[in-house]
Amino acid sequence: MYERAYSYILAAGLALAAATASAEVDLEAAEKLNTEVCAACHGAKGVSSVAEWPSHAGQHADYIRHQLELFRDENRYDPQNLMTSNAVGLSDQDIRNIAAWLAQQEPPKPAEGVDPALAEQGERIYYAGIPEEGVAACTACHGPNGEGIQGAQFPRVAAQQQTYLVNSLKAFKSRERKSDRNAMMRDIAGRMSAEQIEAVSAYMSTLGGEPQVAQKQ
Ligand code: HEC
Ligand code: HEC
Incomplete structure (x- = not known):
């Protein structure tokens, strides 16, 4: 009885430790990756200046992670093949890092001059x-x-x-x-x-x- 309770607590503790470890992100590595690869199209701080290319600053990390996994696995439509080639080399840790970093950047400003x-x-x-x-x-x-x-x-x-x-x-x-x-x-x-x-x-x-x-x- 006690033994079972103990093993349950132990299992819960290990699961928590695993979840914490996988949630760790390296924001410095993310900024470096952004500067070296992503900034050319999505901006130095995740705000794009090209109408066809999305901004990601302030976007939810879970959404960014999911989309990057889709591009990496060649499961998201990418008409000009601009994005997939940049995602294929990303590791799970790169994806967690960059998603967390982008989510923390200041979101784009609302558009002006719209009809x-x-x-x-x-x-x-x-x-x-x-x-x-x-x-x-x-x-x-x-x-x-x-x-x-x-x-x-x-x-x-x-x-x-x-x-x-x-x-x-x-x-x-x-x-x-x-x-x-x-x-x-x-x-x-x-x-x-x-x-x-x-x-x-x-x-x-x-x-x-x-x-x-x-x-x-
Ligand atoms: C050569 C230009 C280019 C580079 C470099 C690039 N991207 Fe993209 N990215 C695009 C384009 C174009 C799209 C939109 C594809 C479409 O039409 O749906 C896109 C889409 C995305 C999306 C999906 C956005 C959404 O709202 O669904 C994410 C996330 C993303 N890029 C992240 C990154 C990250 C992170 C990097 C760096 C590792 C990067 N991109 C590098 C061009 C680029
Ligand atoms: C039932 C929930 C739901 C409703 C209602 C909904 N959306 Fe969405 N929308 C989603 C989800 C989920 C996604 C992300 C899909 C994916 O993973 O590619 C999305 C994605 C989008 C995107 C792409 C964003 C990006 O960054 O690439 C646009 C644009 C959009 N929705 C516009 C709309 C508009 C306009 C309406 C109303 C007419 C609408 N949505 C109603 C759930 C919804």
């Missing part, structure tokens, strides 16, 4: 979905301020590059990007028109400043 009428159309889709097409509200998974949900692999979309958002939604719609579990995003984007994709992407690029929901009250 207000387009953003307004996008705002309606973001918070209410498109009921007549069966499109769920984006806010349910990507959060009221585009912050996403850490732990659920629901990515942050606030202030993401607008062109990258459009391209991602089109890639889900055409079902070329298959990285979404249960085809969640393929289903949603598949029900949206090109114009609705443009509008909601414009709106998402303006998120990430003061909390929008609080502002409206």
